[in-house]
Amino acid sequence: MKKAIIIGAGPAGISASYILTKNNIEVEIFEASPHVGGMSRSFDLWGQTVDLGPHRFFSKEPKVNDFFDEILKDDFTNVARLTRIYYNKRFFDYPLKLFNVFKNLNILTILSILYYYVKQQIRPIKNPASFEGWVTNRFGYKLYSIFFKNYTEKLWGIPGSKIDSDWAAQRIKGLSLVEAIINSIKSDSNNKHKTLVDQFKYPNGGTGSLYNKALEQVISNNGVLHKKEPIVKLIIENNVCKGVITKDGKEHLSDYVISSMPITHLIKGIVDTPQFVLDAADKLYFRNTILVYLEINKEDIFKDNWIYIHSPDVKHGRITNFRNWAPSLNKGKKSSILCMEFWAFDDDIWKEDDAYLAKLAEKEIKQIKLIDADEIIENVSIKRVPKCYPVYEVGYREHLGIIETYLNTINNLMPIGRYGAYKYNNQDHSILMGILAAEKIVHNLDLNLWDINTDTDYQEDGEVKDVLIQ
Ligand SMILES: Cc1cc2nc3c(=O)[nH]c(=O)nc-3n(C[C@H](O)[C@H](O)[C@H](O)COP(=O)(O)OP(=O)(O)OC[C@H]3O[C@@H](n4cnc5c(N)ncnc54)[C@H](O)[C@@H]3O)c2cc1C
Known part of the structure; x- marks a missing residue:
């Protein structure tokens, strides 16, 4: 029987463990914290259940939806999404609705949005590297400054001109202002939350209950979970990952290691990592x-x-x-x-x-x-x-690329997950990474796990929906 060690009991680690144990691969999970679910866990507070920040679940990927359905069956609620933006002492519907925007902005601002938009179409920025450049090209600077700049800069803590355009490209994809306006008129006329975007599935026991329930299956399939056992080092011999070392110095051997711990720490846990790779890791934050x-x-x-x-x-x-x-x-x-x-x-x-x-x-x-x-x-x-x-700061791709190339030289080690692969993942992306990492092992597939997220069809029918964080 083959054995895999999983670092981290978040969505990526748990979904990988679920598929592996279902396919008779021995699994041992090491989790640094006392909890299951990682950033997607839920907990009791004052007699109620809450998530660690709000967690909406959405995926178009059948493998991810099958995972959700298989585990929760009908123990979820379809939630009608209602979200707004608070700006300049007013509330704007979100996704944006044209007439609501007109109602909330004065005529001068609307004219100025149009002026900057036309100006940008006549003289676009060539190959914009930054979030600011990318969004400005699409929507004009005025609209960018109202609906993108403040929030994005609060979130990332750096100016929009320093955030990599990857983030916008990943979240907005091909949407143009014209499409956004058509969408907003459509949703105005519907005036209901009908589309998939406007509804999301939510586990009745909180988002984390998905991972607790999946873990029950893992354990009933003989998987083992160690809580409060952080991994500090990897065992690598002749470019093959042979296991991990826990904080107490104990060695744990396996045929494969799937890691969802921060990639920057993972790199430091490999003896003999070349200095230029360590330097690249130091530039990611x-x-x-x-x-x-x-x-x-x-x-x-x-x-x-x-x-x-x-x-x-x-x-x-x-x-x-x-x-x-x-x-x-x-x-x-x-x-x-x-x-x-x-x-x-x-x-x-x-x-x-x-x-x-x-x-x-x-x-x-x-x-x-x-x-x-x-x-x-x-x-x-x-x-x-x-x-x-x-943080997707302009230039991060180059640093991540160095790490990726180096890690690709180590066989049977698979870094996945949000901080595990340094990808701005939602739950669905991390689940997909976990499932695919497991399938790679089970079916001996030749898959590039690094492509998930940037290459998956994440956009939900052309709405500017996730340029704001989930
Ligand atoms: C405030 C907030 C809101 C969010 N909202 C949404 C949303 O609405 N919808 C959505 O889909 N997603 C949302 N997300 C993202 C979602 O939480 C993550 O995408 C998801 O949890 C990532 O799963 P993961 O397994 O990759 O990483 P994590 O959930 O971070 O799990 C990694 C696990 O590894 C463990 N670990 C770390 N280091 C070690 C080590 N050295 N040894 C052993 N274990 C280790 C950690 O303790 C953790 O349990 C949100 C995130 C935040 C922070």
């Missing part, structure tokens, strides 16, 4: 998220699943209302749990203590008037999610 959960003793705060906060005068970028996801999360409680997302590098507000962050969140939510100034916040809880956004 991640952005962290701080989640501030607030319990408010009220049933109807706002109707959206989440609201994107573009306004530059507050630091948070998104606010979720878990009451508006699946009714099963709320467990009949009268209070609502909101989750505010702040993004930071290792300095900045990442270093602040919980009391500071709680105060900041309370000040900001009252400033944008989502709750009244005299509203009582019953409870506050802070979660820090380190290294959750691989």
Whole structure:
């Protein structure tokens, strides 16, 4: 019987383990934290269930949907998506709807959007390398500055001119302003959430229940999970990965290693990695998220699943209302749990203590008037999610390419996942990577796992939907 070691019990690691154990490959999972589900886990808070930040699930890929359906069966809810953008003290429907945009912007701004758009079509930027250049070419600078710039810069912490165009290309693909307008008129006339984009499947037990349930199957198929056992080194002999070493120095041997730990750490865990590869890894970096959960003793705060906060005068970028996801999360409680997302590098507000962050969140939510100034916040809880956004700074591809080329020389080692492969993955991409890594082993396939995400048909019927983060 062949054996695979899986590093990380997030969506990528769990889906790989699920397929492997179903196909009689022995699996041992090593997870650094005490949890299952990675960034996609759910947990109990004040008697309700919440996710580690909001987690919408969507895929067009049959393998991913089969995984979801096989595990959850009918234990999910179809959630009608309702999201808006808060900008300049106004709420814009999202995806954008033409008449709603006209209603919220004054005539001068609309004329200026058109002027900058036409100007850009006459004189486009040649081969734009940055997010700013790419989006400006498509939509003109004015529209970029209203609906893309502030939010994107809050999220990534660097100017739009320094963010690689890959990110835009991956998320917006072939969409033009004309198509966006046609889409927005269509959705205006429908005025309902009918399309696939406007509905998403959500596990009744929270997004993480998908991975807990998949793990039950893995274990019933004799898979083994070790929690709180971080991998610190790999065992490589003659360019073949033979296993891993845990923090206590113990060696664990296997025929294959599938890794979803941060690629930058993985590289450092390989003895003899050439200095130029280590240098390339040092040039890649991640952005962290701080989640501030607030319990408010009220049933109807706002109707959206989440609201994107573009306004530059507050630091948070998104606010979720878990009451508006699946009714099963709320467990009949009268209070609502909101989750505010702040993004930071290792300095900045990442270093602040919980009391500071709680105060900041309370000040900001009252400033944008989502709750009244005299509203009582019953409870506050802070979660820090380190290294959750691989930063696509202009030039990152070159550094990642060096690492990729080097790792391709090591047989039977498969780096997958969001920080595992340094890809801006959603759950579906990580699940797909896990499934394909497993299938590569089971069927001895010649697959390039690095192509997943950038090459998959991710776009949902031409809507500008995920230029904002999930
Ligand atoms: C705030 C937020 C909101 C999001 N919203 C959405 C959404 O709406 N929809 C969506 O589809 N996706 C969303 N995502 C993305 C989604 O969470 C990730 O794409 C997904 O969890 C990635 O899965 P993964 O297995 O690749 O990585 P992870 O989930 O990060 O799992 C990796 C695992 O490896 C473990 N690990 C790390 N180092 C080691 C080590 N040295 N040894 C052993 N184990 C290790 C980690 O503890 C972790 O459990 C969101 C992410 C965030 C942060």
